[in-house]
Amino acid sequence: MPPKLPVLSAEQIAAALDLAEIEYEVPEWGTSVKLKAFTIDQRDQVLAACTEKDNAIDAKKLIRLLVVHGIAEPKLTLDIVAGKSFAVVERIAQEVMRLNGMSKEKGASAATVADVTF
Secondary structure, eight states: OOOOOOOOOHHHHHHOOOOOEEEEEEGGGTEEEEEEOOOHHHHHHHHHHHBOTTSOBOHHHHHHHHHHHHEEESOOOHHHHHTSOHHHHHHHHHHHHHHTTOOSSTTOOTTTOOSOOO
């Protein structure tokens, strides 16, 4: 049986590094980008910006915001993302969703995930 983990203080938990970053290859751009996990507040901000008055998720906004906020390096803007290939941007958005536990199923399209699960 593995050793039991200690009970940490709130300060120790607050200082724990639990936000993953990964390098993700984008061959169409000839580079890799660094993707990052969201904090709960960042996730909430992205979803709030994509939520319509009827509580539906605007998939177009979601894809763009996942890429803009999910890429740690290099820092991209909405204007840059708007001019890029949908297939490439959507693939990056899927990986950001996977990294953040946001996809309902493996391979789910970010464009069609309206009821994002956490």
